[in-house]
Amino acid sequence: MVERQVRKRVGVVMGGSSGERDVSLRSGAAVAEALEARGYDVVRITLGDRFGAELCATLQRARLDAAFLALHGRLGEDGCVQGVLELAQVPYTGSSVLASALAMDKLKAKEMFRLHNVPTPPYYTVGANQDLEELDAVHGSFGFPVIVKPRGEGSSLGVTKAGSLEELKSALALAFEFDDAAIVERFVAGTEVNVGILDGKVLGAIEIVPKKGLYDYEAKYTPGMTEYHMPARLPPTRYRGVLNLAERAAQALGCTGAVRVDLLVTGGENEYVLEVNTLPGMTQTSLLPKIAEAAGYEFGDLCEAILASARLHQPVRRRAPAASELRLSERGQAEKRLRLVKSAI
Structure with missing residues (x-):
């Protein structure tokens, strides 16, 4: 159970314009209900197709202590909303702007995996x-x-x-x-295994057996289309190896908060990381809640634990600059702009 010292006004941000909008709405509704049941003052923030100005205006009115991001997909999970929250100085759940962008971009994520010796197909x-x-x-x-x-x-x-x-x-x-x-x-023939991580702590691994063979959108979000085995049916030594690999993958991208890592485990004693999810789903068929439940977290506990990790990721200045430093900085910026103007003439 997560202890909270003060009653928080929390904005649960959901919806958006990606192809995962419906899943996001279901995740957001489940999270909002769980937090309200535990006494939080919850503001449901449902974003539409063009939500830049909409989000800024909502944040100004809501006066939030924190934002719980239940967004999925493009513009919600890729660092864009995270950037808006950094500018608005509203602590938020999930990873930083950079880590979110890297994880969402499958090419850049794979390049980072290779740089850090994390095997990927x-x-x-x-x-x-x-x-x-x-x-x-x-x-x-x-x-x-x-x-x-x-x-x-x-x-x-x-x-x-x-x-x-x-x-x-x-x-x-x-x-x-x-x-x-x-x-x-x-294509790598193997068993799909997902690992849940919360605040750097590995919670466990679940095995996924889709009835159609491919774990696609329908298999993910249609009850009865997939079998789950928690914990994953692996020998103890290999199970620990999978958890370690998932942890390394999340660290390679700099992910924080609640994370889900998708892997393939082959019969030939090889494991491959497919991707890292920085805002895992929170629906009734979502994997992170299943993994967390086996680790002792009820759904409400999990929501509170994720909320407790909400923060801003931009570095904090250790000391305020002296007036002389500010004047030098302003003069330097002015001189730089002058040089740019002169070079353009």
Whole structure:
């Protein structure tokens, strides 16, 4: 149980304009109800398609102590809303602007994984402006089957398994409906395992067995479409290795707060990180609540624990600058602007 010393006015931010809007609304409603039941003064903030000015105005009126982000997908999970909250000086749940952006961008996340020696399936990228008639040369000896994903979407939206060049073209066309770039990833046969992390503490790993074989959007959010095994059915030594790998993946991106790491565990004693989610779903079929429950957190406990981690991520100045320093800084900025103007003439 999380102890709270003061009654907080909390904004639960949900909705948005991504393809995951419906999931976000369900997550937000569940979180708001749980926090209200525990005595918090909850303000439900439902964002629409064009929510920049809307969010700023709402934050000004609401006078929040903290924002609980129940957003998913583009503009909500990729650092944009996090940036607005940093500027508004409203502490928020989840990761920083940078970590959120890295995790949401599948290409940049994979590059960070490789930099930190975190194994991830081989891949290449295709842009929407590339000529798909040249795809055979681009794909080369990469082989089939492959998994095709939009570069910057979540919840498995637009994800397809392709077993031939023609199927690959169709899969890319679907991915381009969600993004201007796609990731073509080598298919790895294995068991999908998700690991939950809360404030740097690994909670456990759940095994996912989708009835259709592919853990797509329908399998994720339709009750009865997927079987879950908690804890994941792995030997103890390998289970600990999976938890350690998930922790390393989250650290590679600089993620904080509540995190879910998606991995593949193969029969050949290999593990691969697929992605890291900085704002995991909080619906009745979501994985983080299932993992947290096995670790001793009721849903309300989990919501309070996530809320307790809300903070601003920008560095705090250790001391106020002296007046002389401010004058020097202002003069330096003025001289810099003058040089730019002169160079443009």
